[in-house]
Amino acid sequence: MPDHATRGLPAIRETAISRRDFLQVGAAAGGGLFLEFAVPSARGAKLGVSEEPQFSPNAFIRIDRTGAVTLIMPQVEMGQGIYTSIAMILAEELDIRLETVTLEAAPPNDALYGNPALGFQVTGGSTSVRAFWMPLRRAGASARAVLIAAAASNWKVNPAACSTAAGEVIHATSGRRLPYGSLVDRAARLKAPANPTLKTLKEFRIIGTAARRLDTPDKVTGKALFGIDALPPGVRFATLMASPVVGGKVIRVDDAAARAIPGVRQIVVLDDLVAVVADHTWAAKQGLEALDVAWDDGPNAHVTTEEILDQLKAASERTGAVAKSVGDAAKVLADAERVEATYHVPFLAHAPMEPMNCTVHVRADGCEIWVGNQVITRAQATAAKITGLPKDKVVVHNYLIGGGFGRRLEVDGIAKSVRIAQKVDGPVKVIWTREEDIQKALYRPFYFDRFEASLSGGKITAWKHRIAGSSILARWAPPAFVNGIDSDAVEVAVELQYDIPNLHVEYVRQEPSGIQTCFWRGVGPTHNIFVTESFVDELAHRAGKDPVRFRRDQLGKSPRLLACLDLVASKAGWGQVLPKRVGRGVAVQFAFGSYLATVAEVEVDEHGEVYVRRFVCAVDCGIVVNPDTVVAQLEGGIIFGLTAALHSEITLARGRVQQSNFNNYRMMRINEAPKIEVHLIQSTEAPGGIGEPGTAAAAPALANALFAATGVRLRKLPVDRQALAAGKSA
C-alpha cells in the first residue's frame, strides 16, 4: 500500500507540516511590517518538484502604517470561497477584522508560493484549507506577538500584560491602546517567536462563523474580472479549431472566404490547429466557420467508445499491481459463495461556464499572459519552453476562475494560445467556442471495475476489487506513479472504512486510444465511491439487511463516519414507508480528510424518468472555518455530481467527440435540482477538504436510491432510463 507521501492530490499529513514552518519579519518597502512565512513541501516532493523535503517561504503578509493587511494569495479563487476562508484564518490569529484583509493574487513562483500539501503552486484536490491551516495560524500568531512586543516596549510594560482586539494592542491596566499601523515599523525590527501561542478553539471569534465572502460583491455587479475579460490595450480576438481527432494534422487550408469577412485580420495555420484573428470575436468565429480545412486524422481516426470499453474490460481481466492486500481474500473467496459484479463510468468533460481562453502577448524580449489557471507556474514554464524565453521574462497575470473542476489544472490551452500568439503582432485573446471547449479537451478517465466478495453472518468476509483505467498521475506528476500504482485511481478503494478482514485491491493501467485524461472534480474518489458504495449496497441486499444497518454493523472502527451515518439516517427519516416508485439510498465516504454520509430520495416514473426529490448529508470535516462555505460546497458539489450521474457522457466515434454544446452535453438546471439539507457535526479535529466530497457522494446515493425505488441496479453511468423503465439491472 502506498503511504501518504506518495498518494494522490488529497494526501496531507497535517502534523508534519505544522511543526516545521517558520516565520521571519522585516521592514516592508515603503514602510510597514513585512512577514514571510515558510512551510516545508515534504508532501509534494514526490509529486515532481524536488527530490528532498525543503523549506521555502510560502506566502507574504504586509501590514502597512494604516493597519491595512495584505496577504499575497497563492491559492486561486474559483468559487470554492478560498479567498475568504484563508483570510479568516489569518484574521483570527492576527486579531484583526476580516474586512481589513486585502488579497493579492500571487505571481508564479513555486519556491515562494508552493502549496505545502503538493509541493508546487497549485489549487486542487480540496487541499487549500488543509495545507494552509497551521502555517497561516502560526504566521498570524507570530505577527500578533511581535506587534504586542512592539507596543509593550513602547509603553515599557510586560508584554504578558497586553492583549489585542480588532487590530489594536491593549494594555488593560492603564487603558492604553495602539493600533497595529502605528507599531509596524518598530515591530519590523523584532524577532518573531519560533513557537507563538495559538488561540484555543474556544477563543475563535472569526473561524467557525458564516463570514460574508470577500469575492462576491464584485460578482453581482459585473465588475469581477475573469481571464476571459482581460482587455490589454490593442488586443485582437481569436478563436481556434484544433484537429478533431487527437494526433491529427492540418493538410491544407483554403482561407479565401474567411479573409473576405469584414474584421478578419489574420489566419494562423499551425500543424495541428487553425485560428482566425480579428477585430472582435464575432468576426473571428465567422472566419473560422468559413475556413475550409482538410485534416489528416492520423492513427486515431477510427477510435470508438465501444473499442475503449473493450480495451478496459480486457484490462480488468489481467492481474494488476497490488494497491492493498489485507488477510487472504483469494483463499476466502475460493471457499465461499461469491458475489460478483462489474461497473464502469464514462469519460466526462468539465464544461466550466467560462470557456477555455487565454490572452497572450509574445514579444522578442518577453511574453505576457492573462489567464485564470490552477497551476500558474506550469503556465509560465510552458510559455517559456515554447517561446525559448527565460521563465523570468514570462509574466502571468492570474485571474478569477469561472469554474475549474480540474480543467484548469492543465496548461494545454495556454500552450495553444502562446503558439498562436507567436504569429500575431500584439496581444491576442484566444477564446474557445463551447464546441471547441467540449470536443478538444482532456476528460475524466473511463474506468472499468471488477468486484468479488463473500458474506457471512451479515458481514463482508472478503473483498476483491480491481480497477482498470488511465493514470492521470503518470502524466501529470510522474514521480507520484510508483510501482504501477496510480494513488489517485485507487484512492478510497484502499482505505474503505468498513471492517473487512480480507481485502485485496489491484490497479491495471490502461491508457485509452485517442483521448487524453485529466483530473475532474472529486478525482479518484468520485469514481471509487460510486463503485464501492454501489457494490456494498448490492451486498447488503444479498445479505438481506437494511442498507444503513448493514453499513452500521461494519463501521465500528470508524467512529466519525458512523456518527455521520447515524445522523443522516435520523435527519432523513430512514426507514419511513415511502410511496410506490419512490426510494431512498445511502452512501458513506471518507475522502479528502472529511467524513460524509448521504441519503438521496428519488422518484422514478414508468418511462424511467428520474426525479431527485431530496438529498440529506451529515458531514464531519473537522474544525469548520466557514460553515456557510462548507454547506455551499456540499450543495454545489452534489449538483455537479448529480449532473454527471443523470446526464453526462463523452463518447467517441471516428475518433471524434460526439457531444458539442449544452444542447447535447446536458447540464442539470434549476427545475431539476433537489432540496439539499446539510448537517454539520461539531469537531475539534484538523480541517478536512470540502470542495469535492459532495460531488463524490451524489452518484452512489442516487444509484442506491434508484435501486430502492425500482429494484434496478445501475452498474454504469450515466443513469440508464431504459433500464429503469424495463425493470432490468444494467
Added chain:
Amino acid sequence: MIDLQINGELRHVDAPDKMPLLWVLRDLLGLTGTKFGCGIAQCGACTVHLDGIAVRSCVLPVGSIGTRAVTTIEGVGATPSGASVQKAWLDTEVVQCGYCQSGQIMSASALLRTTPHPTDADIDAAMAGNICRCGTYVRIRAAIKDAAQIAAMHTTDAVGTDNA
C-alpha cells in the same frame, strides 16, 4: 454606425447588423460583465434586458435592437428589481465562481419586474435557461424569494419603472 441605448447612455458602435449584441458589449464597448457561455442561447450567461425583458445577447443581432433600451449587469443595479436581486444574492451568499451570475441576476430581475411574488413554478420557468456549473440553484431559488420580500418593502418599486 448603430446607435444603442445602454444602461441609460447613448452609444455609437461600428458593427455589422448581424453581430450579436454580446460581442458588441464585450469586445467593442468593454462591458465585460455580460458573459459568453455557449453561443447558442442554451446557458443564459449572456442574458441582458431589452426594455426590461430578459434576452440572450449571444443570438441577438445588434441591428435588430432599434430604440429599445439595453440594460446589462453593469446597469441593472439602478433598477428596483435589479437592486433587490443583487442584495438578496449577497445576503443569501448565492455566488460561487460567479461566472454565470450576471446572467442569473438578469433573468431573476426580469422575472421579478413582471412577477413580484413568483411561485416555484414561476422561478423554474424563468430560470431554467440559466445554467450554473457550481450548482447554486438551491440558493438562487431562496434568493429570488428573498428579493421579492426586499422589493415588497420598497414602496417605490412598481411594475414598469425598470425601463428608465
